[in-house]
Amino acid sequence: MADGVKPRVKAPKKAAAGDVVTLKTLISHKMESGQRKGKDGNLIPKSIINRFTCAFNGKNVVDVTLESAISTNPYFEFEATVPEAGDFQFTWYDDDGSVYEETKSVAIG
C-alpha cells in the first residue's frame, strides 16, 4: 500500500522561542478498516496506519496509536511548544511495514 501515500503538514515557518504553535497533518491513506466487504462478498483485510508520532529536534510532542475507527486520510491537529530553532519530524507507521516521514523547519524570529 505504498502507492499514492502523500503526507501533508501545515506548520508555521517562524515562531518566537517558547511559543505554542498549532500543527495540522494529513496523510492520504485508505485506512481499510477490515469491516468492509469487497465485490466478491469477502471482507477486505485490515490495512491501516497504526502509529503517528511528532517530535521536535528529537523530543517527543505527541505519539498517537491509531485503530481502525480513524477515518480515511488520517488528519491530526495538535499544539507544540517551540523552544528553539529546529525541525519537526513527523512519522507515520503503516501496517504493511512502510514508514512515511515528513520534516518541517521552524526558524526563530
Next chain:
Amino acid sequence: MEFSRRDTLALGAGAVALAVMPFQVNAAADEAIAAFTGGADLADGGVTVTAPEIAENGNTVPVSVEAAGATSILLLASGNPTPGVAQFNFGELAGSQSASTRIRLAGTQDVVAIAKMADGSFARAASTVKVTIGGCGG
C-alpha cells in the same frame, strides 16, 4: 393497523433484542477502558470531548479532545464493532493536551474519552453523536 397476538410477540422479542444489544457492545468498550485504567476510578470533569451533535456521514466525524494536565487520552467509540479509536500520548514539548482528528462511527452512539492525568488519576467524558449514515461498511 391491528396487531395480532403473533405480531405483538414478535415486536416484543425484537424490542428485547434491541435493548440487550447495546450492553454487549458496551462490554467491549468497558474492557478497553479497564485495560487502559487498570480498574482505577474514573472522575468526571477535567477532560472534554467536542463532537457534532448530528453527523450526516459516519465515515468522517470531526472529534477533538482536551484534558489539561493529562499524559495520555484514550478515545473510544462505544457503539463500533471494535471500540478502539485512538490513544494520544503527549510528550514533553506538547503545547497543550488537546488534539483533533476525524473518526468513523458505525451508528448513533457515545464517543468516550478517558484521560490519564500526570498524578495517575483518570477522568472520563462522553459525547453523544447521532449518525445518519454509518461508517463501517454496513
